[in-house]
Amino acid sequence: xxxxxxxxxxxxxxxxxxxxxxxxxxxxxxxxxxxxxxxxxxxxxxxxxxxxxxxxxxxxxxxxxxxxxxxxxxxxxxxxxxxxxxxxxxxxxxxxxxxxxxxxxxxxxxxxxxxxxxxxxxxxxxxxxxxxxxxxxxxxxxxxxxxxxxxxxxxxxxxxxxxxxxxxxxxxxxxxxxxxxxxxxxxxxxxxxxxxxxxxxxxxxxxxxxxxxxxxxxxxxxxxxxxxxxxxxxxxxxxxxxxxxxxxxxxxxxxxxxxxxxxxxxxxxxxxxxxxxxxxxxxxxxxxxxxxxxxxxxxxxxxxxxxxxxxxxxxxxxxxxxxxxx
Numbered sequence: 001x002x003x004x005x006x007x008x009x010x011x012x013x014x015x016x017x018x019x020x021x022x023x024x025x026x027x028x029x030x031x032x033x034x035x036x037x038x039x040x041x042x043x044x045x046x047x048x049x050x051x052x053x054x055x056x057x058x059x060x061x062x063x064x065x066x067x068x069x070x071x072x073x074x075x076x077x078x079x080x081x082x083x084x085x086x087x088x089x090x091x092x093x094x095x096x097x098x099x100x101x102x103x104x105x106x107x108x109x110x111x112x113x114x115x116x117x118x119x120x121x122x123x124x125x126x127x128x129x130x131x132x133x134x135x136x137x138x139x140x141x142x143x144x145x146x147x148x149x150x151x152x153x154x155x156x157x158x159x160x161x162x163x164x165x166x167x168x169x170x171x172x173x174x175x176x177x178x179x180x181x182x183x184x185x186x187x188x189x190x191x192x193x194x195x196x197x198x199x200x201x202x203x204x205x206x207x208x209x210x211x212x213x214x215x216x217x218x219x220x221x222x223x224x225x226x227x228x229x230x231x232x233x234x235x236x237x238x239x240x241x242x243x244x245x246x247x248x249x250x251x252x253x254x255x256x257x258x259x260x261x262x263x264x265x266x267x268x269x270x271x272x273x274x275x276x277x278x279x280x281x282x283x284x285x286x287x288x289x290x291x292x293x294x295x296x297x298x299x300x301x302x303x304x305x306x307x308x309x310x311x312x313x314x315x316x317x318x319x320x321x322x323x324x325x326x
Contacts, residue, residue: 079213079216082095082098082099083095084213085140085141085144086098086140087213087214088144088147088148088214088215088216089140089143089144089147090143090147090186090189091143098136098140101136102132102133102136103132105131105132105135105136106128106129106130106131106132106133107128107131107132108131109127109128109130109131109132109135110124110125110127110128110131110132111124112127113126113127113128114127117295118296120301122301122305123301126305147186148215148217150185150186151186151187151190151215151217151220152217152219152248152252153252154183154184154186154187155187155219155220155223155248156245156248156249156252157183158179158183158187158191159223159241159244159245159248160242160245161175161178161179161182161183162175162176162179162237162241163238163241163242163245165178166237166238166241167238172227172237173195173198176191176194176195176198177195179191180192180194180195186215190211190214190215193207193210193211193214194207194208194211197210204227204228204231205224205227205228205231208223208224208227208228209224211224212224219248219251222244222247222248223244226240226241226244262322265321265322266322269315269318269319269321269322272314272318273311273314273315273318276307276311
């Protein structure tokens with residue numbers, strides 16, 4: 001009996017020692033063993049749930065992208081209107097004022113050409129059309145192009161402000177307000193309109209869509225997609241915008257490289273396009289009577305009109321050849 005009591009006491013002490021000296025790795029091994037012997041149905045259920053969540057997220061993203069594409073198709077029809085182009089140029093002029101300026105410009109150009117050509121209605125009518133429809137639209141297009149170029153050059157820096165603000169814990173609305181108050185024009189104006197729209201209760205996606213209508217650029221479309229998808233499906237906003245900033249800077253570098261490589265072709269096109277006018281001016285300086293026939297006779301005026309049409313066609317074709325869009 002004493003021997004049995006001693007054996008039981010030894011076994012109890014040994015069990016307590018083993019329990020106290022069991023290492024965390026042994027506990028992990030035991031837990032791993034339980035997981036290995038768990039039913040396969042439990043593991044399959046977890047995998048199915050994760051796959052279903054990923055599929056649902058992809059479906060949501062695709063639906064959002066499809067909705068945004070439909071909205072852009074609908075709004076793209078109105079981007080070429082005079083009212084939309086005035087807004088894209090950043091002007092506060094109304095559409096009626098633009099047409100009034102166009103009418104005055106056409107009347108002045110037509111009257112000057114009519115008097116200078118010796119009361120010739122052909123030249124007066126041609127300059128009336130050019131001064132009334134061509135020149136104002138050309139000036140408007142130049143203002144739009146300059147404003148869009150400045151916006152693209154500053155957009156990457158504005159996105160970096162959002163990235164740093166989100167990483168430091170600021171909300172997205174506060175980052176947009178910082179851009180609206182600290183960034184140069186025209187980025188400041190566009191983001192100020194977004195902040196004003198949010199203050200009035202307009203949803204962020206609608207404000208971004210309106211910004212795309214005022215600034216129809218691929219870079220703005222990328223920015224809108226990132227913000228709208230993150231707002232609707234969640235995700236790491238700072239990482240997504242950081243990648244977008246890198247993409248925009250790479251696109252800018254590629255555009256500058258293409259511009260440098262195509263500069264020789266553009267110079268050649270400019271020389272070829274200006275050569276007929278230079279030759280005409282030189283001939284007029286040497287023998288004015290030889291060139292005056294083209295301006296005072298009907299046949300000469302028709303020849304000049306045909307030459308202007310052909311020169312315009314050639315300049316348009318050369319411009320299309322050296323103008324790279326991507």
